[in-house]
Amino acid sequence: MRPTPRVETFPANTPAVSQIFTTVLSQGPLTRLEVARRAGLSPAAVTKAVRPLIEAGYLVEDAAEEARPALGRPANPVRVDGGRALFIGVKVTGGELIGVLTDLCCRIRVARHVPLTDRTTEAVLPHLTELVHQLLAEAEDLGTPVLGLGVAVSGDVDRAEGVVRYSPFLDWRDVPFAELAAMTTGLPVTVENDVRALTVAEQWFGAGVGLSDFAVVTVGTGIGCGLVVHGRVIEGAHGVAGEIGHVTVDPAGPPCHCGNRGCVEAIAGEAAILRRIRETTGADVTDTAQAVELAHRGAAGAREAYARAGEAIGRGIATVANLLGPERVIISGEGLAAYDLFAEQIRGAFAAAAFGSAAQCDVQTRPLPFEEWARGAAATAIQSFITPDDPHPSR
């Protein structure tokens, strides 16, 4: 039997210390003065908070470029020592587990895929445990402690309670997965909705760094959305938020699994696109690669299915922009493989449906490898580690 990994805690005794560290983590290297400015804290508070973080090895001070002033605050920038600690992130999909070992700066060191043949919790948990143990062994070879595990699952997840309330895709209901995985791995575990996890990774380490209001829209099997407002990811008072996939595009459109008609997902989800292509072309396409090939060969029905999907996504993004006014919308997800087939329609529909200055929102695409979902899970573990008591303080 493997030894239980030692669990180290972060030396942050106040929200201000967590905030200072997060600022350096996502935007560093920075001087103490610049950290103070960006975090809205006093330079004295930053200087005081930085000292124990340097002593514990989480922050390092870059070598002096200039002579250190005889008096006053050190002027050298500080940055996070990514190699100080490791984290594991696992994304659970219907067909496989994707696991990554990242450093404290969320850079992927190792990635592993484990196929799943059964989606029940009983079948998934042992595979996940084995995957985590493999990654722990890799960490041991690197001589660096693993300080947390993040697990990303689609559906309604209560992160604070560590419970998967309902994942339609996995058919899990009220599964206390954080507790189960903590028992089998010995690690502190964070369970989060997959799109929100990806959004945390973008907020701290990606295209959302430094923005207080942005959205991540994921295109693929489902159409998902993570929303950051006032600097924090929206969780939803009742567990549901960011359901851009169920914005109605056309009440006379195709039926959706949610019971309505013409939702974005019922037009632009992978299955909907394939169904539409089969209906209009008669071709027996069963996966996206075939569909994209057909469209690239010029089949009108296939091109039209992607064009409709793009319009639906563009309208969904405009709805988000009209309600929330984000600075940026980042489009990502495996569906971007077909992006050339619907990019124009996304932009066209967004521009037409955005209200007034909401059209100024910066809509970007960001193709991400599938491991990015697992990296998102690791980002939530890093977030929980840094802000141990209250990852989602209410104001």
Added chain:
Amino acid sequence: MRPTPRVETFPANTPAVSQIFTTVLSQGPLTRLEVARRAGLSPAAVTKAVRPLIEAGYLVEDAAEEARPALGRPANPVRVDGGRALFIGVKVTGGELIGVLTDLCCRIRVARHVPLTDRTTEAVLPHLTELVHQLLAEAEDLGTPVLGLGVAVSGDVDRAEGVVRYSPFLDWRDVPFAELAAMTTGLPVTVENDVRALTVAEQWFGAGVGLSDFAVVTVGTGIGCGLVVHGRVIEGAHGVAGEIGHVTVDPAGPPCHCGNRGCVEAIAGEAAILRRIRETTGADVTDTAQAVELAHRGAAGAREAYARAGEAIGRGIATVANLLGPERVIISGEGLAAYDLFAEQIRGAFAAAAFGSAAQCDVQTRPLPFEEWARGAAATAIQSFITPDDPHPSR
């Protein structure tokens, strides 16, 4: 010439003091211990902050119910002395100015309406100035200082800059109204979008007290929405947010002034309902009172127009719930006068289109007198007074 009113500033030197005062203002009377718990601060910080606020007369300590402990923290609840200061709120509509004089707890002391025949800034400003001077005279009679003026205007308003960027209804573009009104009244002026102003009043003094995430939906000439997320009103990175009126309900529906078709406002706005009734019944209805009467007399076309409007509003609210997951949605506005004609459709469409547990959101109606819009303007002036340096801190 009238003397320039003396301008007093609030004795808050840190965001924590503002937060403590706001907690007592919206939720008091509270003991210091309870304020600390709700504001997430230490009891010592609250005790220290309360002292100068009592000395300056903004807070009062209620008479001891029990004997004061010989040692330790005073156990008596503290509350805001509403009579300590007065504020003026003005709502600018196309046809009139509505002005209110409120106390520090945003209770209306005096309300006045002034008709407008011209919507230009040049015409509105002198009327507004005269209205403010009348209310200042009333305040003088009460012997209480007026410490701020709030002005609520429909459209795209940049509160931080004090500029009305674009108000389609008034046909104002880039008007630095806060500066203009400050010059003519001598008061510190806050200009805010009218729906957001109403939302601030609900957040601090109404059905949103104690909630970190809720929405206000206003039904009337337009269909508006104010959103509070993570305890703060969303402003929108580019000035646009809460545009529930331009959520698409039916892409084949009636044309909207925004250039699209089938927006919520194009179906459920006052003008859209009247137009629909004229089309289907042939009756020459020109205002809502006639339309409501026709519907109450059982005219099928009139009832159908309201039913359609209710469905559109319900779908719009479901879109907000699916994206943001608020705890509560408060429906208000002058359109509620016809509420019995579409309440059932609002609830039915909301329930059908809400995704999963988003349906648990508490949808309430709250009929408010038209002065409430002006009270919202006063609430923004109170907010600016209490948090003078940064009413909208970014994180």
